[in-house]
Amino acid sequence: MTVLVTGGAGYVGSHALQVLRQNGLRCVVLDNLSRGHRELLSAGTPLVEGDIGDDALVRRVIAEHGVTAVMHFAAYAYVGESVAHPARYYANNVAATTALLTSMVESGVKQIVFSSTCATYGMPESVPITEAHPQRPVNPYGASKLMVERILQDFDRAYGLKSVALRYFNAAGADPEGRIGEWHEPETHIIPLALEVAAGARDHVEVFGTDYPTPDGTCIRDYIHVTDLAQAHVLGLRHLQSGGASEAFNLGNGNGFSVRQVLDTVEKVTGRKARAKAGPRREGDPHSLVGSAAKARRVLGWKPQWDTLDAIIETAWKWHTRHAVKR
Numbered sequence: 001m002t003v004l005v006t007g008g009a010g011y012v013g014s015h016a017l018q019v020l021r022q023n024g025l026r027c028v029v030l031d032n033l034s035r036g037h038r039e040l041l042s043a044g045t046p047l048v049e050g051d052i053g054d055d056a057l058v059r060r061v062i063a064e065h066g067v068t069a070v071m072h073f074a075a076y077a078y079v080g081e082s083v084a085h086p087a088r089y090y091a092n093n094v095a096a097t098t099a100l101l102t103s104m105v106e107s108g109v110k111q112i113v114f115s116s117t118c119a120t121y122g123m124p125e126s127v128p129i130t131e132a133h134p135q136r137p138v139n140p141y142g143a144s145k146l147m148v149e150r151i152l153q154d155f156d157r158a159y160g161l162k163s164v165a166l167r168y169f170n171a172a173g174a175d176p177e178g179r180i181g182e183w184h185e186p187e188t189h190i191i192p193l194a195l196e197v198a199a200g201a202r203d204h205v206e207v208f209g210t211d212y213p214t215p216d217g218t219c220i221r222d223y224i225h226v227t228d229l230a231q232a233h234v235l236g237l238r239h240l241q242s243g244g245a246s247e248a249f250n251l252g253n254g255n256g257f258s259v260r261q262v263l264d265t266v267e268k269v270t271g272r273k274a275r276a277k278a279g280p281r282r283e284g285d286p287h288s289l290v291g292s293a294a295k296a297r298r299v300l301g302w303k304p305q306w307d308t309l310d311a312i313i314e315t316a317w318k319w320h321t322r323h324a325v326k327r
Helices: 013-020 055-065 079-086 085-105 140-159 192-196 226-241 259-270 294-300 309-323
Strands: 001-007 026-031 047-049 067-072 109-115 161-170 171-174 204-208 223-225 246-249 276-280
Touching: 001 055, 001 246, 001 294, 013 026, 013 067, 013 226, 026 055, 047 226, 055 067, 055 085, 055 171, 067 140, 079 085, 079 140, 109 226, 140 161, 161 192, 161 226, 161 276, 171 309, 192 204, 192 259, 192 309, 204 259, 223 226, 223 309, 226 294, 246 294, 259 309
Parallel strands: 001 026, 001 067, 026 047, 067 109, 109 161, 161 246, 171 223, 204 276
Antiparallel strands: none
16 A cells, blocks of 8 residues: 655654654655655655645545555644634645545545644643543634544545544654654744753743642643654554544543653753743643543554653654754
């Protein structure tokens, strides 16, 4: 089989591409490189530069490469940007994805693994969050991903398109060998920002809120290693290949770490200071987001390997120190 990886030059997409190839699967990447980097692509992987909403292009790629399944990572993913520019998010994350799904159905491709998010849940009513938790997103980014989940359900009923939607918590870390890693422009995630401070490339990292009802007053998040995320995508594809029904799964470690714990661990791993300054809370930030991945473990057989904060940050630091100069 050949897997079409949309957004394969991005952070999670490039790691999934690496794991797909390690499992002997042929891949072709479709990416417009607006936010991805060709340097993250596995050597020898065909890259088609273009948009997922280009029906003629998607049909041609499917036909020429014999595509039988899709892994869909091509989306905008900045919460703040989605609030400031919702039209951009609904056009790319929803309208263009609908065009991609239509091209798949019309080309006879009936399996897709979709990169979703815990942002579809909104403010948590209870922790840890399970897949049964109400989905009430509080920003356009989360809303756009939830819309696609519902479109996938409708496409399954109407056209037999089978899907696995994977709701990530906080993706973090890098390929353990240091070949690829987290590369965003601009960077907004706490771990790479803190590593930039430790490396002397940034003066400090801002902590948004220090008065939350948590043990140290800072927000708590569930960090999941990007390679473990990638493995879950392969397991999701196998689930569909074996005739499994369309499903949605949380992906997280089930353990929460505060911003202060992240900064302390960065200092421990790097042996350098990760200076921080307290800032105001960000609107819509819940004090704690921790997910239950019991369903993914039970149904997919998923077993995260990099499940400690130390291990996650060690791999991120390895990537950062090897590639910061090149970037």
